[in-house]
Amino acid sequence: MKTSIVLLTFNQLSYTKLCIDSIRKYTDEGTYEIIVVDNHSTDGTVEWLKEQKDIRAVFNNENLGFPKGCNQGIKIAQGDSILLLNNDVIVTPNWLSNLSTCLYSAEDIGAVGAVTNSCSNYQTIPIPYKTIAEIVPFAQKNNISNSALWEERSRLIGFCLLIKREVVEKIGLLDEQFSPGNFEDDDYCYRIRKAGYRLMLCKDAFIHHFGSASFSKNRQEFGDILSVNRKKFIDKWGFDPWSPVYTDPNFLYPIEDSISWQTSITTEKTGSPMVKESQPAADPQKICFITVVNDEKVYEKALAHIRQLNIPQGYHVEILCIKNAKSMTMGYNRAIRDSNAKYKVYLHQDVFILNRNLIKDFLMIFEKYPDIGLMGMAGAKTIPSSGIWWESSHRYGQVFDSHTGKMTLLRFNQVENEYEKVKAIDGLMMITQYDVPWREDLFDGWHFYDTSQSMEFERAGYEVAVPKQNSPWCIHDCGVVNVENGYEKYRRIFLAEYMKK
Structure with a gap:
């Protein structure tokens, strides 16, 4: 089994290096490939990526945003599963093996996600560490495979989303109307569930997330994009992805199914x-x-x-x-x-x-x-x-x-x-x-x-x-x-x- 890890970059080279280095260090060799889609970085990211022999890279002449960039990576992926991963994360020991164990534990599980220190959707867990050096010792204690720590969810955040290839082939690529980003993961998760698959949060898979590196420099622009894409989601599906019911982890927001009544x-x-x-x-x-x-x-x-x-x-x-x-x-x-x-x-x-x-x-x-x-x-x-x-x-x-x-x-x-x-x-x-x-x-x-x-x-x-x-x-x-x-x-x-x- 091989996983295609798809990352997007737009500047932020220091984050990208930390992420790639952690993947190489804490992921079993031969179980993955790294695909990086660069959205026209100007800080030396392109040059650095071209020097990496173990990375398959796509270089865009403009910033195409997250959904379009992910789709470019998915199209050339060769793995049995696709992992959409933000470049502002540090992965940890057993992260991918634990996610994969859950993903393939049942035929009707379509995608799984990790927990972290900084994320919405109740995907965070308490952390005691203060420095980067303390991340791995904490994760080693947390990342012990345990099915009792898997929870079914209505949605998962796309900072770390592992998806079966059969699911991608069944429901298609990310909806590019949500470019440059936000709510494309809500949309994709809803489509996964609508196709009859379950989503699982793996609390036995922790990775560190710096959080919103791509949007942090312009908060006004980020807010405007959220507002526009939220409306697009409502227009497409007929409900608000920010409703307290849809975002509450204790509930599974229902979707149509094929049960005969x-x-x-x-x-x-x-x-x-x-x-x-x-x-x-x-x-x-x-x-x-x-x-x-x-x-x-x-x-x-x-x-x-x-x-x-x-x-x-x-x-x-x-x-x-x-x-x-x-x-x-x-x-x-x-x-x-x-x-x-x-x-x-x-x-x-x-x-x-x-x-x-x-x-x-x-x-x-x-x-x-x-x-x-x-x-x-x-x-x-x-x-x-x-x-x-x-x-x-x-x-x-x-x-x-x-x-x-x-x-x-x-x-x-x-x-x-x-x-x-x-x-x-x-x-x-x-x-x-x-x-x-x-x-x-x-x-x-x-x-x-x-x-x-x-x-x-x-x-x-x-x-x-x-x-x-x-x-x-x-x-x-x-x-x-x-x-x-x-x-x-x-x-x-x-x-x-x-x-x-």
């Missing part, structure tokens, strides 16, 4: 009863995801997240899309009539599930506590006299939410045990193990149906709960809530029905 699209008709006189027998091994949809583009993102979920052995999933419903209650009652799933997940079209083990987690609670009929991501133990659970001082749960116009982590009181019994939950996602009709007769719009349903479950003798979440199970990208479409009307209906003394 049972999907139904139902068009709601007027005049239908609240529930059927005779409903199908509940299937205890079936879970139904139910969404009332009026924006198919947003719903497609929700589906991508649903299709990433792990399905426990023996269970099967259906997806029910309700279109043209005049209210949430009308659409959800239609789902009760149409699906025989024992477990139903009612979620908004703008809810994106992050917890891949969502099904396993809620099944475990339902099976252990049969008195729980309804669960949600956030809720309150008390309902204030206003009827608005959000105004309660006893709120529990957490969710990434954008109701203020900005995506933030909304975190209430911590659930200490497996769940917290509450009075009402938010309708962003409501999970049931029993069918209780929704009050279509009262709430024929888009507000207070969730608090009403919480009360209906309590009336039916069931508990309502918020489960313990070590980190948020979902994103609710709702934007600023519209309270002009009947909010006050349904609040008064709720008060009259449930808050009478």
Whole structure:
């Protein structure tokens, strides 16, 4: 196995010499080739490179930037894997062998990255050293191959990115629209995952990174490039690479996959009863995801997240899309009539599930506590006299939410045990193990149906709960809530029905 190490240079000869010398010293001979693409250096780099017998070099007559330069190197690479490496790093003992061990440990691993002292994306680890001489002794203790130190990630930073050749052949080269640099690595990582491969961070492979040597002289230019390329990424993929969800290492930002799901699209008709006189027998091994949809583009993102979920052995999933419903209650009652799933997940079209083990987690609670009929991501133990659970001082749960116009982590009181019994939950996602009709007769719009349903479950003798979440199970990208479409009307209906003394 041979690795093609591709470096770009644009001046900064002192960094390049340190990098090349460390590669030669700490990488097994015969396992690599070095390819350097020089972007028109004027500090003696070109002359120095021409003297190196073990380097294959490409000399450009102008600065083509990072993506284009990398692509030039990739095109002439002869290795079984391609390593994109910044020239402002010092590699260390076992760096490449540890990265390669992880890369080839599974067929579905497409690329791996190293940890360092200076990097974004939570790829840094604490370092005790103060001088260059202390780097190697530290790395020797750290760089002991250990699969327990490999973490799957949604993205990896391109300062040290080892990629299988088959991946490059499948998804192509770096997207040169991101020239001169920034976000080309985010784009490439997303394409790798979209092709069905995993990304792994190897905490057993440490290298030193001086950091941003190519851009450090002109911070204003660097900021302008970041802004422009960030917009290019958003335009290309439809989400912000700087969103707190995508950048959080605890979450794997979902992408479309090829899993086959049972999907139904139902068009709601007027005049239908609240529930059927005779409903199908509940299937205890079936879970139904139910969404009332009026924006198919947003719903497609929700589906991508649903299709990433792990399905426990023996269970099967259906997806029910309700279109043209005049209210949430009308659409959800239609789902009760149409699906025989024992477990139903009612979620908004703008809810994106992050917890891949969502099904396993809620099944475990339902099976252990049969008195729980309804669960949600956030809720309150008390309902204030206003009827608005959000105004309660006893709120529990957490969710990434954008109701203020900005995506933030909304975190209430911590659930200490497996769940917290509450009075009402938010309708962003409501999970049931029993069918209780929704009050279509009262709430024929888009507000207070969730608090009403919480009360209906309590009336039916069931508990309502918020489960313990070590980190948020979902994103609710709702934007600023519209309270002009009947909010006050349904609040008064709720008060009259449930808050009478």
